[in-house]
Amino acid sequence: MPNQISTASVAFAAIGAALLILRPDVVGLIGCALAVQARLACNLLDGMVAIEGGKKSPLGALYSEFPDRIADSLFIVALGYAVGWPALGWFAALMAALTAYIRVFGGSLGLAQDFADRWPSSSGWPCSRLHA
Secondary structure, X not given: OHHHHHHHHHHHHHHHHHHHHHOOOHHHHHHHHHHHHHHHHXXXXXXXXXXXXXXXXXXXXXXXXXXXXXXXXXXXHHHHHHOOOHXXXXXXXXXXXXXXXXXXXXXXXXXXXXXXXXXXXXXXXXXXXXXX
């Protein structure tokens, strides 16, 4: 169940990114904002269901990270296209993914991982800033 929630977050991100690019009017932007919130809700729920609901799976760690990187990249790249600077969107998506990679790599070395939502490596940070 948590893995399906993580996968759903990618679907919401794809919908929001498409709306941001293809419908740059009020309706499209509101739809994109709703998709961002749905994606963030999925990001919160997958971990809660896995940990609190006792539904951890062997692939849970992968599903906890990989769909988040795809979803963040979809939104960030779409934002670059929406503002007329696609290269900036692609660069920002790469930097967001690399930041998350460094955090996970540090965790694999036994270093503490901080999810305090203060830094770009925090889960959900890029999408929550998209509303600004």
